[in-house]
Amino acid sequence: MATRRGRGRSWLIYGGLGLWATVSSFPFAWMLLSSFMTRGETLRRVFVPEKVQWANYVQAWKEADFGLYFENSVLIAAMQVGGTLLFSLLAAYPLARMEFRGRNAVFACILATLMIPESVTMVPNFLTVTWLHRSSPFAWLNSWPALTVPFLANAFSIFLLRQFLRGLPGELWDAARIDGAGHFRFLFGILLPLCKAPLLTVGMFTFIGSWNALAWPLLVTNSPNWRPISVGLQQFVSEAGAEVHLQMAGAVIATVPVLLIYFLIQKEFTEGISMSGLKG
Amino acid sequence: MDNRTKDTLIAWSFLAPALAVLAGFGIFPIGYAFYVSLHQWRIRKGEYIGFDHYLRALGEPGFLVWFIAGLVLLWCACRVYRSLRDRQGGGYLPILIAAGLGLPALWLSLDQGLGGLLETGDHRLYNGLKITLFYALGTIPIQLGISMLLAYLLFKSLRAKGVFRILLFLPYVTPVIASAVVFRTIFSPHPSSVANRFWALLGFENCRWLYESKSVVGLFLRALDISTYPAWVDSCFPSLALVSIVLYNIWVYIGYDTVILLAGLSAIPRHYYEAAEIDGASPWQVFRNITLPLVSPTLFFLSMVAVIGTFKAFNHIYIMRTPGARDSVDVLSIAIFDLIFEFHNAGYAAAMAFVLFIAILALTLVQNRVLGKRVFYGD
Numbered sequence: 140m141a142t143r144r145g146r147g148r149s150w151l152i153y154g155g156l157g158l159w160a161t162v163s164s165f166p167f168a169w170m171l172l173s174s175f176m177t178r179g180e181t182l183r184r185v186f187v188p189e190k191v192q193w194a195n196y197v198q199a200w201k202e203a204d205f206g207l208y209f210e211n212s213v214l215i216a217a218m219q220v221g222g223t224l225l226f227s228l229l230a231a232y233p234l235a236r237m238e239f240r241g242r243n244a245v246f247a248c249i250l251a252t253l254m255i256p257e258s259v260t261m262v263p264n265f266l267t268v269t270w271l272h273r274s275s276p277f278a279w280l281n282s283w284p285a286l287t288v289p290f291l292a293n294a295f296s297i298f299l300l301r302q303f304l305r306g307l308p309g310e311l312w313d314a315a316r317i318d319g320a321g322h323f324r325f326l327f328g329i330l331l332p333l334c335k336a337p338l339l340t341v342g343m344f345t346f347i348g349s350w351n352a353l354a355w356p357l358l359v360t361n362s363p364n365w366r367p368i369s370v371g372l373q374q375f376v377s378e379a380g381a382e383v384h385l386q387m388a389g390a391v392i393a394t395v396p397v398l399l400i401y402f403l404i405q406k407e408f409t410e411g412i413s414m415s416g417l418k419g
Numbered sequence: 420m421d422n423r424t425k426d427t428l429i430a431w432s433f434l435a436p437a438l439a440v441l442a443g444f445g446i447f448p449i450g451y452a453f454y455v456s457l458h459q460w461r462i463r464k465g466e467y468i469g470f471d472h473y474l475r476a477l478g479e480p481g482f483l484v485w486f487i488a489g490l491v492l493l494w495c496a497c498r499v500y501r502s503l504r505d506r507q508g509g510g511y512l513p514i515l516i517a518a519g520l521g522l523p524a525l526w527l528s529l530d531q532g533l534g535g536l537l538e539t540g541d542h543r544l545y546n547g548l549k550i551t552l553f554y555a556l557g558t559i560p561i562q563l564g565i566s567m568l569l570a571y572l573l574f575k576s577l578r579a580k581g582v583f584r585i586l587l588f589l590p591y592v593t594p595v596i597a598s599a600v601v602f603r604t605i606f607s608p609h610p611s612s613v614a615n616r617f618w619a620l621l622g623f624e625n626c627r628w629l630y631e632s633k634s635v636v637g638l639f640l641r642a643l644d645i646s647t648y649p650a651w652v653d654s655c656f657p658s659l660a661l662v663s664i665v666l667y668n669i670w671v672y673i674g675y676d677t678v679i680l681l682a683g684l685s686a687i688p689r690h691y692y693e694a695a696e697i698d699g700a701s702p703w704q705v706f707r708n709i710t711l712p713l714v715s716p717t718l719f720f721l722s723m724v725a726v727i728g729t730f731k732a733f734n735h736i737y738i739m740r741t742p743g744a745r746d747s748v749d750v751l752s753i754a755i756f757d758l759i760f761e762f763h764n765a766g767y768a769a770a771m772a773f774v775l776f777i778a779i780l781a782l783t784l785v786q787n788r789v790l791g792k793r794v795f796y797g798d
Contacts, residue, residue, distance in 0.1 A: 230437035233430035258752030413682035
């Protein structure tokens, strides 16, 4: 009896999970399959292309100037991820492991910025960057500073790293002090190697955020020189009209790097994310 | 220099770079938005015009006073009801008194206040807020419900946990631009689109999906051959285009919610379940009295993230909006972006942004008070 009931339940469990796994991966299959179709096949009611059309990718890459946009996106993401990791770790350390006046107030202020959506800050930040562009010796608009500097630190990253650093044992610091290490050497020599999972999580989130950015790059750039792939794809899609197979090839090109990195670090990433929802 | 001062100095110098960025681009812009909104401001600053932008956006101040007065009165009615109930312990009298106070307050606030504001204010602002509301009500409960179920199933499953977790999480890590482009073709009005093929499989006629500005209820009535229905049916329910975008949003965020809820479920100590089993509790009782209260902090966290996410929604709506259905999907963030990107009207855009900020602030406070009380933080 018990085993039959158990088997019925496991059918239910795997049926439910399988159903949603299908729903969540179907659009990927559709994207991939359509990207290999001919134009005629996308208009007819077929699901699988007769012959794989690799040429779609070459055509999309050339028509949309994806090479340049791709390079821009990688550069912007690298700067944002590097800066965010460094600045957030530096900020999280005193908040988690040092005693000083005003610590809780600063932390509350940092958390408060989580509540403010980009649509509120977008307009004033655009004016700030325009002002910086006019009054500083180097260009901000149409260049990397406008695209990266406002995103070099964010509350979520600081919060996540602080939570993790707080969880590490206190004896580490005592041991380091006996060896004569200061805060700086302690953070980068001893704590840093222990922070692999949260740093990968923060890095991945920053990378996704930077790869996704659309409104801000549209505002602060007006030539392809520094425009990221999100803008490139958006413009390609609004221009190409009905060419579904080329749009899908473009979407695959924009997706591959993110998914590649995700598969490489997915274990640490899911771990780090799970941590963000717990209190503490 | 003693050790304490040195430590404080080190702490602040560690914090300095991050604080500079957050202060300059996260907190300063709120004050700056208010300053800009008081001026005529295109590319450069123009003349000072006071609250003109707010009058244009919100409508006649008289109606605003009615609206707020009505809300305050409604709040008072709730307080009166509660104190009477506590003192008298039930009965009809508190309900009668509260209704006598509350219903006129509701009428004052909605009919006199909001009605007038809608007529005299900026359509983009109120329409944007209305669509944001539809969007939040359409996504959050369904998203959390399905995620709760999936997290429970994942928690119970013994094999292939990792594989399912990766598959569920894929939509969340995929670049929004790419997946929104894919959903744009899935919900295209062309008969060969995935949505229409699925619809045909179920025996329905082709729909215009992202191009459809009529409300889903209106479309349903039409399908029943009722073609003359009052106009409010189309304005009080979300359009099919918005529903398509809501479905996309649910698809994206379920994986994230599930992973976080799974962590919440795994953190519940086993002995609660063992005790319930000994007492012979039914699965529903276990869920209602153990699981739900103990994951309620996680659910609260996710609902806060989802509400903020609703106000942040931009990229996918920008990609999926179509010329015919713009008016029925443009949330406030899109309207603000258009004002600065297409019309270069920074002063007015800043005023809209500031109104949005106040709305979020009010909503967060209310959510904290109403939902925060029901959250169980353990013993």
